[in-house]
Amino acid sequence: MNKKNLFLVGIFVLGLSLFFWLHSQIELSKKPIKVGVLHSLSGTMAISEKSVVDATLLAIEEINKKGGILGRKIQPIIVDGKSDWNMFAKEAEKLITQEKVATVFGCWTSASRKTVKPVFEKYNHLLIYPVQYEGLEDSPNIIYTGAAPNQQIIPAVKWSFDNLGKRFFLVGSDYVFPRTANAIIKDQVTALRGEIIGEKYILLGSNNVKDIVKEIFETQPDVILNTINGDSNIAFFKALRKAGITADKIPTISFSIAEEELSYLPKQDVVGDYAVWNYFQSIDDGTNHKFIKNFKKKYGENRVTSDPIEAGYFGVYLWAQAVEDAATDEVNSIRQYIKDQSFKAPEGVVYIDSSNQHTWKTVRVGKIKTDGQFEIVWNSDKPIRPVPYPLSRSKADWDKFLTVLYQGWNKNWANPG
Numbered sequence: 563m564n565k566k567n568l569f570l571v572g573i574f575v576l577g578l579s580l581f582f583w584l585h586s587q588i589e590l591s592k593k594p595i596k597v598g599v600l601h602s603l604s605g606t607m608a609i610s611e612k613s614v615v616d617a618t619l620l621a622i623e624e625i626n627k628k629g630g631i632l633g634r635k636i637q638p639i640i641v642d643g644k645s646d647w648n649m650f651a652k653e654a655e656k657l658i659t660q661e662k663v664a665t666v667f668g669c670w671t672s673a674s675r676k677t678v679k680p681v682f683e684k685y686n687h688l689l690i691y692p693v694q695y696e697g698l699e700d701s702p703n704i705i706y707t708g709a710a711p712n713q714q715i716i717p718a719v720k721w722s723f724d725n726l727g728k729r730f731f732l733v734g735s736d737y738v739f740p741r742t743a744n745a746i747i748k749d750q751v752t753a754l755r756g757e758i759i760g761e762k763y764i765l766l767g768s769n770n771v772k773d774i775v776k777e778i779f780e781t782q783p784d785v786i787l788n789t790i791n792g793d794s795n796i797a798f799f800k801a802l803r804k805a806g807i808t809a810d811k812i813p814t815i816s817f818s819i820a821e822e823e824l825s826y827l828p829k830q831d832v833v834g835d836y837a838v839w840n841y842f843q844s845i846d847d848g849t850n851h852k853f854i855k856n857f858k859k860k861y862g863e864n865r866v867t868s869d870p871i872e873a874g875y876f877g878v879y880l881w882a883q884a885v886e887d888a889a890t891d892e893v894n895s896i897r898q899y900i901k902d903q904s905f906k907a908p909e910g911v912v913y914i915d916s917s918n919q920h921t922w923k924t925v926r927v928g929k930i931k932t933d934g935q936f937e938i939v940w941n942s943d944k945p946i947r948p949v950p951y952p953l954s955r956s957k958a959d960w961d962k963f964l965t966v967l968y969q970g971w972n973k974n975w976a977n978p979g
Contacts, residue, residue, distance in 0.1 A: 594637035595630070595891045597622070597881075598657035600668030600678075605645025606767035606792040611670045613822045614692055614874040615640065616861055618667050621878035624856070631885045639663055645767070645792075647677040647975060654678040658685045664891040665690060665881055667874065671766075671791060672696060672739040673975035679704065688893050688900075690881060692873040694817065694839070696742035697950040698960045705900055706920040707877040707912070708870065709840055710948040711746050714817060717925045718838035719750045719787070721940055722815055727784020728756040733774055733798070734789035736763035737976030741967055743789050743817065749954035759783050764790065765979050769797035778812070779805050786814040795819055799831040809834025809930075820868030824934045832930050839869035840923040841909035842936040850908035866934070867908070876907035880914060911945065920948030 599618050601611035622636045630636060639661050643650040650669065657663045658681070665688045669675040672695050682689045682703040694709035722730075730751055734740025740763065748758055759781045762774040771794070778786060790798055795816070802814070814835040821843050824832060843854060843866055853875065857867055884900035885891055901916035913922040922945040928936025951957050971977055 594635045596637045596639055596661055596663045598663040598666035599638045599640045600643055600653055600666055602645040603642040607645040607670055609793045609826055610823060613871050617871040617875040618878055620857060620860055621875045625882050631882050643674060647673045650674040651677045651681050654681045658687050664893055665896060667877060673737045676975040688897050690877045692877050693870045696739045698742060698964055700918045700950050707873040709923055710920050710950050711952050712949040713923050713925055713946050714838050715743050715746055716750060718815055719747055721927050722785050723754050723756055726813055729759050729784040731760040731778050731783035731786050734763050735766045735791045737766055738967060740789035746952050747787060764794060766792060766976055768794055771798045771801045775801040775805050778807060783812060786812060788814050788816040791818045795823060796827055799827055803831045821866040822868045825866055829932055829934055833932050835930050836927060838927050840925060841869040841872040842926060842928045842938055843867045844935050844938060849906055853908040872908050876905055876912060879905050915948055918950055920950055922947055
């Protein structure tokens with residue numbers, strides 16, 4: 563074959579290669595970007611998690627209406643974790659290995675998050691986690707859009723100490739978040755020279771609160787610090803009021819009750835008590851007003867927004883910005899580009915700290931009103947830098963604390979009962 567023919571063959575092969583490459587790019591541009599949405603749609607945690615799914619889907623719908631990302635629509639793959647931590651791990655692995663999702667948005671309880679964490683680290687994937695938690699963790703495979711301890715638990719204790727009283731009774735569900743939160747609280751109360759006069763736990767999903775309420779009545783603390791999760795709160799507050807323990811006598815500050823949970827509780831059982839979050843529906847801001855309007859338009863005027871709902875919502879936007887900046891849905895690129903992302907969220911400006919992948923957030927204390935909304939009685943005025951490991955103990959000591967819990971529950975992140 564002479565040089566001229568070789569040249570022509572080369573041009574043909576190059577042209578054919580270019581054709582197939584362009585064809586593959588066109589096909590890729592039509593292909594949706596799949597993401598996992600992994601929450602409890604059944605079981606004790608469904609009372610809280612269903613609405614986070616709603617918020618996640620709202621954000622996806624809004625982005626898709628604007629043309630999607632990189633010219634591609636987002637396709638949510640919704641999975642029920644069933645309030646079962648082992649189910650969360652199984653479903654996370656399926657989303658990664660079978661559905662080939664680009665990212666997973668999910669989990670509420672720390673038990674579910676800690677159970678899926680090894681899965682995401684094994685596959686070097688990405689979870690965006692929307693709920694406040696106990697800290698003592700940082701993972702290159704998780705973005706934490708909820709509060710770290712210094713953005714909820716620690717300022718709540720200081721505010722209560724200054725405004726409500728110095729004698730505390732701790733109640734919680736028996737899994738890793740409440741146990742760890744209360745260890746942090748006890749360190750802080752000791753440093754403040756306050757007093758812990760009781761500490762009790764119930765199994766997740768249990769309504770067996772009679773003995774706890776009896777002890778609260780007998781000890782008469784100044785404040786109850788509540789880390790009960792899920793529908794057990796309904797039984798707890800009902801029992802408090804039946805025992806004559808009202809907010810004006812012994813106020814309760816809750817760390818896992820927001821507007822959504824209040825919609826399931828009789829208003830008379832909770833009015834006057836408190837919660838500490840980074841977002842409340844009552845924030846008077848244009849971005850928040852628009853968010854509430856869109857949420858109610860899609861899901862009904864009777865629906866409410868809350869901190870985890872809002873964090874689930876803005877987490878999708880932070881992720882979308884990262885995908886746009888990376889110009890790909892490849893997970894390793896997303897993980898790199900999501901660091902340092904900021905967004906004007908309904909709660910205010912939020913920002914991912916590249917050093918620990920947690921979010922800068924403003925802290926707010928709210929008092930429950932008769933309409934099931936919160937009056938904001940205190941706020942930190944500006945976003946607080948996240949500190950996942952409280953300084954009251956060394957990282958090694960905190961890690962040891964978690965190991966003891968895990969081993970004591972037969973290698974589970976919740977008391978199996």
